[in-house]
Amino acid sequence: MKILTNWLRTYVPDIAVDDHQLAEDLTLRGIAVEGVHNLGPGNGHLFEMDITTNRVDAMNHYGIAREAATIYNLPLASLHAQLPAPLAAKPFPVRIEADAEALCGRFTAQVLRGVTIAPSTGLTADYFHLLAQKQISNAVDASNVTLLGMGHPTHAFDLDRIEGGIVVRLAHKGEKLKLLDGTDRILEADDLVIADEQKALGLAGVMGGWDSMITADTKNILVEAAWFDQASIRRSARRHGLHTDASHRFERGADFNAAPIANALVSMHILESGGTLEGDLIDLVIPEVAAKTASRPAIELSVKEVQRHLGTTLAPEGITKEIVSQFLTALGCTLTPQTDDTFAVQLPSWRLDLEREIDLIEEVARVYGYNGFANTLPAPGIVIAHPAAAKEAAVRSRLLALGYSESVSSTFASQSDSDLFAAAGKGTVAMENPLSEEATLLRPSLIPGMVTMLAHNLNRDVKEVRLFEQGQLFTGSTDQVNEAAGLSLGLTGHVSPAPPLQKAADAPFYELKGVAESLLSLFDLGGDPVAYSTEVPVWLEPGRSAAISLAGKPIGFFGELAASQGQQRKLRQPIFLAELDLARLYAMPLRKVIARDLSRFQTVERDFSFTMPDSMQWQTVVDAIHALGIAELQRLTPIEVWRDSKKYPGVYALLLRCVFQSEERTLNEAELTGWWSSIITTLMALGGTIRAPEGTFPRT
CATH class of the missing domain: 3.30.70.380 (Ferrodoxin-fold anticodon-binding domain)
Incomplete structure (x- = not known):
């Protein structure tokens, strides 16, 4: 992302440091400036920024200015639009259909009459030139300059091409829409659209439509600014292969309260070239959505907890109550004292990444600067090892000693893989905002990831592979998620040399059996017998696989991947897999190692x-x-x-x-x-x- 320091300083004019120091100070606070480019006399510098996906509020000049104002304890200019008095008029008809209310929590609209479509001039033209941003027309550029300035996407419609009024609704399956890029799209029933009474006008939060775009002949405009659901926008953008500036921000969580000011700023920029404001701003708000975003419950914050987590600072006064209040207030939080030590913190609508007390503590540390803390070790007893840490380390050491390499696969899985590899009756956990069709669930098994990693190696001509992964498995439902530790092993390629009493093709099976027995030997099984059976899952090849039971209960499986699965996944050679229930093993103590003196007598x-x-x-x-x-x-x-x-x-x-x-x-x-x-x-x-x-x- 590109930021102009001259534009940035219009929001915080009292910054005393130069642009290079500003870049360093921002970077130390997690707002990374990767490059600083001189734009010549009077033009300041261009910052090349790397903003993490959770900080959509900082993907604009005003958001960066807020960070700078917080760092230097300076006032931040408010966003304000100077608009003429509106002409009295009957409100333009706008409605959100009931089945779309959860996906469009807020919708604002403003009618402009008698506008003049012309090239942009003034600061907009200057800023676009310095940013190498393409200029289109004053109406379109008004949306773009507002997006770059304060970060909220907007759109301008040719009012005379709208039939009846605006309707925010779900698309009809098979409905056609021509977008601004000239492509025709076939919509699905869960695509959210902005439409009129006859047709779809745009793919909400992604791209406007061809039939209502601004042209040189446009005289009347409807300016729209809205809040759209993250998952809905992500789903539509992925489905149609689109990634726009608008979808990039809506997918990551837009500011619910930004729509009215964004609408006013766009209207102000358009009216600079002529025209009148007709009627008051139309602002439809869905209270249930507002309660989940802009009106979230306050979080209780203890100053003592801030001090306990952050520890000793280089400055003798440390993190005081006043510093906590100063930083969080500057970031947009509203702090109400509860006791001498605690605040009730009302979160800003633009920081959806803040959810818990520890998030606020991290914000205090970030703004204070991590280089301001002393290098001290935690007091004894504060750091406590995880109860299973020693057992996990023992399993890892044994597998590394046996020639297996540790690997890490994705925590997500597809529905098809989960249906095949998940244990029967335990349920699966669906993601509310899946990244793709191949990652819709939290993984109920480590086997799909192991198969993918083995295939990745085979496809790169690595013919002999031994991998293991220790990780968490997720079962249950979205309302009740159960986590358990699991282990997967993957093996492909012949053992060399093959054991004399076995066929070379069977050697991997017996190797996995030996590895499983070696791992079981690490634990004190309490005398419970280990047994084998042929009752294996369908993803294992019958006759070349086995189930392991401990005290009569299954604890794992191992064997060759079913031939049908190998063909389906286009594997170049057979692969052998094992899965063990580490949660059951971790419930048992490690076997105690007993050392004794060596005998003094000969063997x-x-x-x-x-x-x-x-x-x-x-x-x-x-x-x-x-x-x-x-x-x-x-x-x-x-x-x-x-x-x-x-x-x-x-x-x-x-x-x-x-x-x-x-x-x-x-x-x-x-x-x-x-x-x-x-x-x-x-x-x-x-x-x-x-x-x-x-x-x-x-x-x-």
């Missing part, structure tokens, strides 16, 4: 070489050997596993290493021989056969 290793049936699982072998109760057995490791299914079908070779060690003594040959014999007997009971030294099962 004894013994290898056992067997052939085992293909059906024999490693866990079964482990459980059987541990069941022997050999306390001195410290480790049990499969050193090598291989197979040759063509020569020796139905079996695989296993080289098993056992490590024995005592805490109290050196082991003797007799007891070692006894343990070895027991292990051999156990393995043979499981169907194993000792491999002969000459290698009856050669490795290939």
